Amino acid sequence: xxxxxxxxxxxxxxxxxxxxxxxxxxxxxxxxxxxxxxxxxxxxxxxxxxxxxxxxxxxxxxxxxxxxxxxxxxxxxxxxxxxxxxxxxxxxxxxxxxxxxxxxxxxxxxxxxxxxxxxxxxxxxxxxxxxxxxxxxxxxxxxxxxxxxxxxxxxxxxxxxxxxxxxxxxxxxxxxxxxxxxxxxxxxxxxxxxxxxxxxxxxxxxxxxxxxxxxxxxxxxxxxxxxxxxxxxxxxxxxxxxxxxxxxxxxxxxxxxxxxxxxxxxxxxxxxxxxxxxxxxxxxxxxxxxxxxxxxxxxxxxxxxxxxxxxxxxxxxxxxxxxxxxxxxxxxxxxxxxxxxxxxxxxxxxxxxxxxxxxxxxxxxxxxxxxxxxxxxxxxxxxxxxxxxxxxxxxxxxxxxxxxxxxxxxxxxxxxxxxxxxxxxxxxxxxxxxxxxxxxxxxxxxxxxxxxxxxxxxxxxxxxxxxxxxxxxxxxxxxx
Numbered sequence: 001x002x003x004x005x006x007x008x009x010x011x012x013x014x015x016x017x018x019x020x021x022x023x024x025x026x027x028x029x030x031x032x033x034x035x036x037x038x039x040x041x042x043x044x045x046x047x048x049x050x051x052x053x054x055x056x057x058x059x060x061x062x063x064x065x066x067x068x069x070x071x072x073x074x075x076x077x078x079x080x081x082x083x084x085x086x087x088x089x090x091x092x093x094x095x096x097x098x099x100x101x102x103x104x105x106x107x108x109x110x111x112x113x114x115x116x117x118x119x120x121x122x123x124x125x126x127x128x129x130x131x132x133x134x135x136x137x138x139x140x141x142x143x144x145x146x147x148x149x150x151x152x153x154x155x156x157x158x159x160x161x162x163x164x165x166x167x168x169x170x171x172x173x174x175x176x177x178x179x180x181x182x183x184x185x186x187x188x189x190x191x192x193x194x195x196x197x198x199x200x201x202x203x204x205x206x207x208x209x210x211x212x213x214x215x216x217x218x219x220x221x222x223x224x225x226x227x228x229x230x231x232x233x234x235x236x237x238x239x240x241x242x243x244x245x246x247x248x249x250x251x252x253x254x255x256x257x258x259x260x261x262x263x264x265x266x267x268x269x270x271x272x273x274x275x276x277x278x279x280x281x282x283x284x285x286x287x288x289x290x291x292x293x294x295x296x297x298x299x300x301x302x303x304x305x306x307x308x309x310x311x312x313x314x315x316x317x318x319x320x321x322x323x324x325x326x327x328x329x330x331x332x333x334x335x336x337x338x339x340x341x342x343x344x345x346x347x348x349x350x351x352x353x354x355x356x357x358x359x360x361x362x363x364x365x366x367x368x369x370x371x372x373x374x375x376x377x378x379x380x381x382x383x384x385x386x387x388x389x390x391x392x393x394x395x396x397x398x399x400x401x402x403x404x405x406x407x408x409x410x411x412x413x414x415x416x417x418x419x420x421x422x423x424x425x426x427x428x429x430x431x432x433x434x435x436x437x438x439x440x441x442x443x444x445x446x447x448x449x450x451x452x453x454x455x456x457x458x459x460x461x462x463x464x465x466x467x468x469x470x471x472x473x474x475x476x477x478x479x480x
Contacts, residue, residue, distance in 0.1 A: 026464045034457035041449045049442045053435045061429040069304050074297040074333040076113045079326035081219045082106040082120040082294035086314035091307030099314055104298040129317045130248035131175045142185030146202040148212045160199040160261050161227040165213055167206050170221040170319040176249050183254035199262045217292040220318030304425050312418040320416055323375035327419045328368040335360045336385050336402035358403035378413040380420045381406050387429040
């Protein structure tokens with residue numbers, strides 16, 4: 001057994017009797033300073049231990065979300081009608097999708113971007129529109145020429161006014177013209193405007209009456225509109241709410257459509273056009289847009305290769321005057337990848353302030369063509385996308401987002417103007433990882449702080465004490 005005296009012999013911290021120690025004013029001052037220094041350095045070390053620190057690396061993209069990328073958008077076009085607004089996709093691999101509707105919603109808006117009604121439904125994609133055969137006989141003139149001066153008068157005279165808004169240079173307008181005039185003549189003979197007066201077919205040359213066509217939001221030619229007299233009169237514009245006809249354009253189809261419109265209206269009734277109760281298919285007749293603008297929102301999924309997201313006016317049976325097309329737009333939202341909850345993003349930003357700054361860089365931006373550049377102006381956005389992942393302990397994925405840079409330009413084009421977003425994904429990704437911090441390392445640093453400050457303070461105290469003692473000896477030697 002070891003005796004207590006032997007155990008005491010290995011004591012590293014031998015005690016000096018209190019009677020042999022001497023307190024000094026300089027030692028007391030240094031002790032206070034040393035204690036304060038220890039507290040300060042301990043606080044700094046604790047703060048560093050609790051602070052979330054990261055390291056950033058760039059690696060080859062190893063996406064876990066597959067080969068497709070989701071694009072969410074909400075874009076308003078003050079001068080593009082929902083009737084013809086189309087969302088198209090193409091990419092470098094040859095993918096070409098036209099007029100996407102499944103994941104897209106459209107809302108009519110006015111020039112101030114205010115919604116003017118419920119969602120605009122384009123209806124199901126119909127079969128190819130049937131046109132009448134070319135007529136070799138003498139052309140007939142069965143429809144009435146309408147102008148800005150007589151349009152309102154005719155619309156108030158007849159419960160049903162069906163108008164063909166056309167342009168002489170338009171291929172589709174010229175194909176429709178013979179069948180339209182013959183159908184108008186047949187309807188005029190069956191429902192004499194003087195004796196019956198329930199329906200009248202008219203036409204408007206939009207090259208001669210641009211203001212009238214603009215007032216009725218005509219952007220594609222030919223556009224057949226059905227105006228009804230009655231309680232749907234719009235006081236703000238002085239004309240009626242109306243519907244668009246999208247059915248076949250041969251004589252028989254046009255005549256049958258007009259007869260179905262007239263059938264519910266009594267001959268003697270000239271007061272109000274009743275609701276249409278015919279058996280016409282939904283893709284033949286639908287409400288026309290009440291304003292000339294459109295807000296397009298929704299999402300599309302694209303392959304992770306360079307491609308284009310294009311907004312344009314499109315129709316397989318209409319022509320467009322490219323000089324009158326204005327693709328100005330306001331981007332309310334444009335982002336890539338999965339949607340990130342606002343709360344999750346705010347939590348990440350508290351930890352990493354610079355993250356998410358370019359997640360929706362174009363939000364709130366306006367791109368307006370004030371006609372300074374002339375007509376046929378296409379607005380293009382070149383978007384470069386980089387994926388960013390934030391990894392925390394585990395490793396657990398805290399957030400996965402796509403940030404992007406965007407460069408925009410307005411340029412004249414020989415084609416129909418469009419709004420084009422050219423996107424290109426980087427093959428690299430940014431990986432932000434949390435730097436792990438060991439608790440043992442924290443304890444080691446705390447011990448080093450305490451021991452280091454204590455040692456340095458002891459050395460300084462010894463230097464001060466010996467200095468004062470030497471000064472006293474010198475002073476006493478001078479006295480002798």
